[in-house]
Amino acid sequence: MLAQLLLEPGKIDYREVETPEPGPGEVVVRVTAALTCGTDLKAYLRGHPKMPMPTLFGHEFAGDLAAVGSGVEGFREGDAIMAVPTAPCKACYYCKHQQENLCTTVMDKMVLGAYAEYVKLPSQIVQTNMFPKEASLSYAEAALLEPLSCVVHAINRVALRPDDSVLIIGAGAISLLHVLVLRSMGIERITVLGRRRYRAEAAESAGATVLVATDPASAYAQVAEGTGGRGADVVIECTGQPPVWEQAIQYVRRGGTLVLFGGCPSGTRVSFDTGRLHYDQITVLSPFHFTPRDVEQAQRLLAEGTIDGRPLITDTYRFPDLEQVLALLQQGQGIKYALVPSAI
Ligand SMILES: [Zn+2]
Ligand SMILES: [Zn+2]
Numbered sequence: 001m002l003a004q005l006l007l008e009p010g011k012i013d014y015r016e017v018e019t020p021e022p023g024p025g026e027v028v029v030r031v032t033a034a035l036t037c038g039t040d041l042k043a044y045l046r047g048h049p050k051m052p053m054p055t056l057f058g059h060e061f062a063g064d065l066a067a068v069g070s071g072v073e074g075f076r077e078g079d080a081i082m083a084v085p086t087a088p089c090k091a092c093y094y095c096k097h098q099q100e101n102l103c104t105t106v107m108d109k110m111v112l113g114a115y116a117e118y119v120k121l122p123s124q125i126v127q128t129n130m131f132p133k134e135a136s137l138s139y140a141e142a143a144l145l146e147p148l149s150c151v152v153h154a155i156n157r158v159a160l161r162p163d164d165s166v167l168i169i170g171a172g173a174i175s176l177l178h179v180l181v182l183r184s185m186g187i188e189r190i191t192v193l194g195r196r197r198y199r200a201e202a203a204e205s206a207g208a209t210v211l212v213a214t215d216p217a218s219a220y221a222q223v224a225e226g227t228g229g230r231g232a233d234v235v236i237e238c239t240g241q242p243p244v245w246e247q248a249i250q251y252v253r254r255g256g257t258l259v260l261f262g263g264c265p266s267g268t269r270v271s272f273d274t275g276r277l278h279y280d281q282i283t284v285l286s287p288f289h290f291t292p293r294d295v296e297q298a299q300r301l302l303a304e305g306t307i308d309g310r311p312l313i314t315d316t317y318r319f320p321d322l323e324q325v326l327a328l329l330q331q332g333q334g335i336k337y338a339l340v341p342s343a344i
Contacts, residue, residue, distance in 0.1 A: 003116030004322050006057040009047045014320045022069035025123030033139035034114035034339045035060040041329045058114030059085040062142035080133040082142035085111040087124035101289040128292050134303045140338040141309035148298040149290035151177040154261050157287050165189040170238035171200035173335045179208045184306045202311040216247045223251045238262045245270045252282050260286040318342045
């Protein structure tokens with residue numbers, strides 16, 4: 001089969017590799033759509049601790065079952081499916097405490113190879129985190145299951161009230177997914193804070209108010225103005241940059257909640273004013289990844305059409321054009337791109 005390989009940071013190659021075969025309990029998916037993700041761009045530019053190179057590349061996908069291993073129940077060859085690239089072990093301490101997002105092995109066996117004609121899914125994913133795809137849902141939208149599961153996990157941890165004001169920092173795909181999920185819950189006071197208006201246009205169309213600021217002082221003044229000087233009830237940081245984590249707490253009202261969604265590189269540090277944490281009683285959450293319950297919920301949101309994923313997908317390209325697509329993302333153009341096999 002043909003697959004995009006990430007050889008080293010900055011270097012990819014679309015080449016012939018061995019087509020995977022399913023073992024017992026496994027399936028092989030013929031990928032019909034893969035989506036770009038911020039993680040892909042980071043890995044392409046700087047490398048990634050969980051992606052030793054050379055490696056297959058891409059982790060958001062949907063497709064049809066090309067081969068089904070022995071013992072797989074409920075799925076047949078030809079079925080259209082959607083899945084996430086990880087599944088918990090169900091045996092470790094964290095899995096037994098319903099914190100499967102923290103499963104000790106969940107990230108080790110992450111499936112890579114969405115930008116390839118075929119991708120093999122291990123039995124844990126087949127059993128727990130793979131679903132039939134509704135015919136009404138496009139493959140590209142179905143491939144949103146992984147990022148949407150992360151966002152559902154985060155929002156599930158926040159005690160939200162319908163009249164809460166929510167400030168989302170960052171204007172990319174994850175920010176837009178937060179807007180869509182919050183809107184589906186009936187939350188109307190959503191503001192997206194970004195550096196460039198055109199990046200936030202889709203969030204604006206989805207019903208969010210957009211604030212554009214290039215420095216923290218002007219951002220803070222605008223947020224204060226929109227919240228009676230108090231700050232937002234809930235602030236969700238979606239950029240994953242330590243300086244932005246530190247600024248984010250300034251936008252939270254007393255007694256409010258700060259959600260640090262965007263992951264920073266491990267080992268980096270931030271500091272917060274203790275007065276804001278204690279005397280202003282700000283709750284800080286930093287949700288990571290998702291549990292099978294979140295995936296199921298995300299799958300329903302897509303399958304039932306509650307979340308319309310189309311505004312997230314800027315354009316569609318062929319697998320061989322991945323380098324061109326990564327260049328567009330590097331220039332800050334577009335939200336997510338769908339990549340499809342050349343033969344379709
Ligand atoms: Zn992703
Ligand atoms: Zn586990």
